[in-house]
Amino acid sequence: MTALKGLALPVALLVLWQLAVVLSGMQSDTIAAPDAIFAALGRALTEPAFWADTGDTLAAGGMGLALGFGLGTLSGVLFGLIPPVGRVMRVTVELLRPLPAIAILPIALLIFGFGYRLEVAIVAFGTCFPVLVLTEAAVRQIEPRLSEVARALALSPGARVRKIVLPAVLPRLFVALRLAAGIGLIIAITVEIAANPIGLGARLMQASNSLRPADMYATLFWIGAIGWALNWGMLRLQLWLFPATRGAAQ
Amino acid sequence: MLETTGIDATKSGTQEVLRVDGASVRYGAATILDGVDLTLNRGEFVCVIGPSGSGKTTFLRLLAGLVAPAEGRVLFRGAEHRAPSREIAIVFQDYANALLPWRDAEGNVSLALEAAGVPRAERAGRIRALLSKVGLAGSEKKFPSEMSGGMQQRLQIARCLAQEPDVLLMDEPFGALDAMTRQKLQDELLGIVRDSNVTAFFVTHDLEEAIYLSDRIVALEPDPGQVCRVFDVTLPKPRNQLSTREMPEFLRLRRELFDFIERFEP
Amino acid sequence: MLETTGIDATKSGTQEVLRVDGASVRYGAATILDGVDLTLNRGEFVCVIGPSGSGKTTFLRLLAGLVAPAEGRVLFRGAEHRAPSREIAIVFQDYANALLPWRDAEGNVSLALEAAGVPRAERAGRIRALLSKVGLAGSEKKFPSEMSGGMQQRLQIARCLAQEPDVLLMDEPFGALDAMTRQKLQDELLGIVRDSNVTAFFVTHDLEEAIYLSDRIVALEPDPGQVCRVFDVTLPKPRNQLSTREMPEFLRLRRELFDFIERFEP
Amino acid sequence: MRHLHRGLWFMASLALLVALIWGWQVLADARILPRAFFPGPDRTWRALSRGFASGTLVADTLTTLRRLGLGWVLASLLGVGLGALVGTSKWAQDWVAPIFEVLRPLPASAIAPVLLLFLGLTDSMILTLIAFGALWPMLLTTVHGFSNIHPRRKEVARSLGMGRGAFIAKIALPGALPDIMGGLRLGLTVALILVVVGEMITVQGGLGARILLAARAFNAAEIFAGVALLGVIGLVTNALLGLVETRALRWQRR
Amino acid sequence: QERTSVTLLYTATTGFMTAWVAADQGFFADHGVDVDLQLAQNGSIIVAGVVSGSAQVGLPTPTVALQAIENGLDLRTFASTNIFPETSNAGVVVGAESGIEAAADLVGKTVGVPGIGGLLDVTMRQWLISQGVDVGDVNIVEIALPQTGDAIRAGQVDAVASVDPFSSRAVDMGVGRLIGNYLDVIPDGSAAGIFVTTAEWAEEHPEAITGMQLALAEAADFIRENDAEARESITRYTTLPAPVVANVPFPNLGGALEPETSLGFWNRLALEQGLIYELVDLDTFVIPFPTE
């Protein structure tokens, strides 16, 4: 039932779109009607090359995300736990953090060339800093009483991170991961659109360059579907990982 | 083992565990504790009373090493003591925040055992024993959010006992408990202190509780917090909920404490 | 104004405010309260006692309209009552969570006035009066995180009084207070109930407190929670901290309650 | 005392940055980094001062700043507003939230061609791009903040008879503020990225267009100059936001 | 004979068809070079791909390569793809009802180009200058070529410096009209695209370069004789719809580079428009075809 409600609005929009295209009798190199798009998507789904492109984007984006998220959490936890480190790195991080990943593309291209390495590097750069900031904030906001409990029990730094810090920040780390996954996908696709001749972004660009708008929107929809599935999967994971949230209803 | 300020530590005699020397605590510009002195000896039970906001919790945090004195010193076994140690267990006043919401009762007690490096195989048994000691048998799998206030506080006490500390600092630990549970836990606590020769520092606002438990009662005066009187409790041991509370000495002390504290009516 | 179960509400006589009819509360499969009956009349002071985990807090939440009964009904002024109302103020047991940490003391009290639509100009004066009534004059600008436990609880009480409610539901409100502050607030509370004809429902684990305050004491039995006895308190009013507590009737009741509660030793 | 403390840390942090830049210069001088695409700080600085002297860099910076500010404010209002709606309304959660979940992962840069079609090579196209892309962090964190409000506070609101508006304004929003502030910061970062992407797509002035043209001409010093300016813009805007945050979250310090 | 592997970066422009045909028909392989053709998303990244080693050979436009050299990248070129004059429809497309008739009417208007600083852009500017228009009075913006028709219809731009198939399509749709072929300003014989590699790679693989040069010459001959096979290659590499490809006119095929004839015009143009600050030494840049 809930799922149906969720579908209502998107479906209504699609119908409107189809009607608009049909009624205006539009012929264009950049706009296509939903029925043509779904037909194109159906065709693409039977092509091995389409799945290879999907695999490329997911692999490059995934590796970049893993690297960026790993670096981000590690340094975030470190910065949060040992405030002096965070403070000393502050200006450097604040200067590097907002740098648009896409602005370093020209330079990264000269260094890494095309292929996985380029994409992994840029996705890692783009996801690392948001994760760092969120993790550091989450670590700082741990209930101070819990930190005192950890100190009173003289937990080793490792145990402190494993038993107090991580469980306390995990829910927020998950928000960070979901966000970073979204950002990672965006960056991966953007890199592919702008330069890297692999993956779904390149397919999108090729479709647009060779005047196949239906293919272009089909790819766009597919990217949206992937992002959505990613997010959905992570929500499941969260419920499975944190059974302790079940008592929070009271 | 009654009140003594002996500094000399010999095996058989009074053995100094914690000592506060003219310590002051400030938060920003506000002075919360001003020039406090106190010595806690091994196996001794000291209660702290004082009006709300007089600095009892702050005093406890000072002993725990959770706040550093702006002046003076805190010595633990003769050495300056600035960070908490596993030998000193703390029962916090705000129990709700001191428990890990993502661990159930067992898991919360287990935390202390894990910290002490107790092998996994041993833990289960000890956890069960501790939980039943504080009357939580049967609630092993409950998460803090599924427990009543009193149950949460008892869970925190169980975790502190799991630490097998030398010093037990408790901040109004029985504040959320009903009279019966409270009396039962008071006796349980006295037994533990006696058997394992633990030093207990106990914040309470219940005067009768203070008398029943203590070897010594420290009274704090507010604005800024200062030790303004120390009462020695010479009631015989072991104590008994019915007979001890009826002794003339008990009633005398109760009256004395009451008169004392009445001066600070807000 | 003593215990009556009269349903008929006439202006001069006993006037029923809240009524619980055979209500049960469940959390999932667990039955917490089972077939509870109670009637609260206007201006009446009812205390609830019972061992830890017996369902006192749950009972209060039921009266507040915060949980719905799985069976039976709760009536507020004769009408089914399923959602909280501004006329019913609640002092929560976990005061730390019930305050807004981003508002200072003034701001927290102000919240109730804002909700009631009190014009800005009036608020400041009323806030100051309320804060000094609970002994927090001078702490107007402190944030909850800068207050001791007792101060936070008093702040919550001030906010509830600001609501000018018809019914005051309090969950161990004085649990974190020292004896003196506690006695002062007890008298303050009795005065408020008398003057404004408020109905008070008061959860406590302090038997003497229950006797001192009540017109009626409800004792809860655990597993599952049930009203197992009601004690009428016929001590004269106004009450006095010294003389009332020495009356034979007081001592008799105390013994009776104690014997009652002892049955549930965990 | 506390201010002095903070100032010292800031200086230390700045010193670290200077040391890093100096290390870069050393590497560049030693020709360990290829000169053609790794100009040292000296050449970057020269490109910067040349740009400032001619005034074009100032104009581009101001253009980027204006777009960034407008786009970010737009995204914040939308994000926090929609987040509050979804966070407090069962209805919105059922009917509207799913479409957010579908739209969110769409790469903003990929919808740029569609936006171009409807809005042309205009400021409003860049602003819409920013709003669409930077909205999500704020929306997500707001929803998260709202859903993490302690149940006791909801009960307080109910027992005080607060309406939805008062609940949002007095309890939910301030309570979710730490989360929202995090979202605002993140949104600012995303907005900066999208300003650059938008400017690169439209080539309508601004630092993004400048970097793009420099990249096409293989002028590495100018790329670095542009990137350095972007870094400074990010640093300064974030510091301003940080000031607002410490003020707004005063109560959190314990 | 030792074999060399080469990755070759191209964009989907029909001008590059000699390379496609040489690969499809095995001419490269015949000369000991295994060529792997790789599509680049846009022309501006081709040089970067070559410099970073992702590809050994790329097909940029001459102006791009000259700018790269100006900025310290050491490049070599060994062949041209196609040469001017262009056979296909290229031209400034304006709205069908816009009333713009000549270059002078573009003053104060917005003109779209596929890439600012790119070949079409600088040439269009040169055309404007040759028609007596001050370039500063025209607002030049970037648009993607596939949007030629849509952008004009939506009023985003008043004109587009476009090429086929996009310009024909805009005209066929009734959206636009051609007002002149700006590519006319380019002297005949100038290269439209060139085969570029790094100096380092060129020095290490002289025989591979010779091999590719010979293969390209063979491919040009082949295209002149075998129309159908050539169009097949175009369909494969541009992924354009087959009916579109059937109507595409073949470009003027290039091959050997003469420094002054092929690149001299671009060298001076780049200097005049401030893309480079001094003329590039073309004799070092160009590796001539083997003299048989």
Ligand SMILES: Nc1ncnc2c1ncn2[C@@H]1O[C@H](COP(=O)(O)OP(=O)(O)OP(=O)(O)O)[C@@H](O)[C@H]1O
């Ligand atoms: N973080 C803080 N910042 C500023 N003042 C503080 C802070 N913590 C406590 N105080 C102040 O210190 C004084 C003593 O607080 P403390 O918590 O030690 O009192 P207490 O004796 O434990 O009171 P209670 O019995 O109510 O728990 C109070 O006046 C309080 O306002």
Ligand SMILES: Nc1ncnc2c1ncn2[C@@H]1O[C@H](COP(=O)(O)OP(=O)(O)OP(=O)(O)O)[C@@H](O)[C@H]1O
């Ligand atoms: N959210 C919940 N889910 C499951 N069980 C709960 C929940 N909340 C309370 N309980 C259970 O309900 C019972 C009664 O709890 P309640 O908080 O009403 O007790 P109480 O009488 O107020 O105890 P105390 O004096 O310790 O505060 C307890 O056994 C507790 O474990």
Ligand SMILES: [Mg+2]
């Ligand atoms: Mg305290």
Ligand SMILES: [Mg+2]
């Ligand atoms: Mg309770």
